[in-house]
Amino acid sequence: MCGIHGLFRLDGGRVESDVLAAMGRVTQHRGPDDQGWHVDGNCGIGMRRLSIIDLAGGHQPISNADDTLWLVCNGEIYNFRELRAELQAAGYRFKTGSDSEVLLHLYDAEGDAFVHRLNGMFNFALWDARRRRLLIGRDRLGVKPLYVYRDEGRVAFATEAKALFSVPGIDAALDRDVVPSYLSLGYVAAPRSIFRGVEKLPPATLMSIEGGEIRQWRYWSLPAGVSPEVSEGEWVERIRARMEQAVDMQMVSDVPIGAFLSGGVDSSAVVGYMARHSERPIKTYAIGFDGGAAEALYNELPYARQVAALFGTEHHEIVVKPDVVGLLPKLLWHMDEPLADTAFITTFLVSEFARKDVTVILSGVGGDELFGGYRRYLGNHYQRKFNRLPGAAKWALGFAADHLPADRHSKVLNMLRLAKGFLASEGLPADQRYSNYMKVLDDAQVASLLRQPGAGGFDPMGAAFARVEATDELNRMFAVDAETQLPDDLLMLTDKMSMAVSLECRVPLLDHELVELAAGIPAAVKIRNGRLKHLMKEALSDLLPDDILNRKKRGFGTPMGAWLKRDLAPVLRQLLSPEVIESRGLFQAGAVRDLIRAHEANRVDGTDSLLALMNLEIWSRMFLDHRSADDVAAELKQIAS
Helix, strand or coil: CCHHHEECCCCCCCHHHHHHHHHHCHHHHHHHHHEEEEEEECEEEEEEEEECCCCCCCCCCCCCCCCEEEEEEEEEEEHHHHHHHHHHHHCCCCCCCCCCHHHHHHHHHHHHHHHHHHCEEEEEEEECCCCCCCCCCCCCCCCCCCEECCCCCEEECCCHHHHHCCCCCCCEECCCHHHHHHHHHCCCCCCCCCECCCEEEECEEEEEEEEEEEEEEEEECCCCCCCCCCCCCHHHHHHHHHHHHHHHHHCCCCCCCCEECCCHHHHHHHHHHHCCCCCCCCEEEEEEEEECCCHHCCCCHHHHHHHHHCCCCEEEEEEEECCHHHHHHHHHHCCCCCEEEEHHHHHHHHHHHHHCCCCCEEEECCCHHHCCHHHHHHHHHHHHHHHHCHHHHHHHHHHCCCCCCCCCHHHHHHHHHHHHHHHCCCCCCHHHHHHCCCCCHHHHHHHHHHHCCCCCCCCCCHHHHHHHCCHEEEEEEEHHHHCCCCCCCCCCCCHHHHHHHCCCECHHHHHHHHHHHHCCCCCHHEEECCCCCHHHHCCCCCCCCCHHHCCCCCCCCCHHHCCCCCCCCHHHHHHHHHHHHHHHHEECHHHHHHHHHHCCCCEEEEHHHHHHHHHHHHHHHHHCCCHHHHHHHHHHHHHHC
16 A cells, blocks of 8 residues: 556656655655655656555565566555466566565566456556556556646656646646536546646556557446346345455455444444454444534444444444544645545544554445445435326425425434435436436536636536446446546545555455446345345345344534534635635635525535535645645634634
8 A cells, every 4th residue: 555656758858766756755644664766767656655465575666577567556456365376377476475566467467458357446557668668557446546647748647636746847726627517516526636737547447658659548347237137135145245255355464454333334244244254353443423413413333332242343432523623624635636525524533543553444435336325326216206296296395395494414404405405306317317416516506606607518427427338227326426426535535534644445345346246236126115225235134233234324424514503604704705705716705605694594405515615715725825734724723713
């Protein structure tokens, strides 16, 4: 596990090693144990290493026997032992016990097709000195991020965007064309980034530079078809077996390992399977919030304790009242890009807590996408029910929706929020309705906020729906999530927030073989009669008790909406004041003011939209105004006091 970076001079000039060293210093938090680089004329690759496997011998860059192939790799290859044995039988000799070294010899044996043999999370850069060719790539689901900058004279890449700005002549600037999409989704989807001229390499993608030509291609995609002939019982057995195997594979480590445990189905399943394959008690980590009713709504500690007791884990929990004002600048610096998902705060806090004991952590991220765990996946189910209502009832519900209050930090008001969301998109085609569910702000709201009309042309959700081939309604939604929200929101924040404290986070439920298996399951089997994750729960019935399997879902976030009305209200009003809004020149001050008032009056739940605006301003103060995170945090604390 580490951070990688590099530079290729298309103009033929030599790469300077001090530039690679500077890029590495920016991401030292990703790899505090070691650093290294290799320069060969116009190509240089570098890394920062967090030692996980082969602690003594896994230094990077790694080369082959005659130093014609050089590699830096971030992540873990879970099937490296099997691949290593196969390569050794074919005559290849290994210098180290590192999992990354198998990439070198597989590439030598199979060319670019080697990537199909890998089971893992990774990004890598491989320099083929014989061909003067650089190959970079990213894992199938996009667990590990990779940013790329290119102009006429060079291509630079890095695990974190901020490392690119250590290269002379590459400066941080806002890409105004992506602002409408950012406001819409609450994050910037690949291939774009918030930075002008900087792209994210999409998941399952390779890029090569050879002979002055840059090529980019996708090497994997989700299977499109389902298998209706397979019985539910057979699906249960297949899912159960692969899930357990994936967890077992991802427990490989030469350093202490643990698991996040919320007490939800996904994290509980991971912990349960870990316990089956460990001779010692699993270390588990849970988080809760100190405060009032809003904080209590996010407190899942009793469920986590129940699961910990069931599997005899060495359980640790932390109850926090976080200094959000002081945290936000630091966390957004680590994130590289602003976002509106409060889970990045929770993920950082529990990662920081776990890092005191362990270097590797397993997480249940991905289970909701894979097996239909989000309420938004029930849109078609409720649309069919709504269609059967008489016209007068439909009209009455639509009229009421316009006047219903909304607040996600109250059980009743949260249900009204969800009802308003459904009714706002009722009757639209399925793809468009789902896109609307995913939006932080709808198109009209975005247009009202922008001072100048958006450039248009960047619609990640529409593009994803156009690309996916799945015809099954639920699998179409998952395929779109796998190209947008999953890699560019959930996995991005999981990687950035865990690596901010030098903690490697693994996601066994996104094992690509399990993902491929799940993609072939019909919607009617995954969700049965409105029961979310029906099949997954049946598969876990021998592992988890009913009260864990069937309890109501709670997101892994924070009571941010309540904080924006209380503790963070002064900061929110200063960051989004008319003076600040006018000086940035992006938004209409009046529209921002109206959004704040509507949220405070519970007319709308503006948590995500206000956080998107607020975080964009904090991000701007650091990356555009060139202020340190500590400086911005001190300013915000003074405002809050």
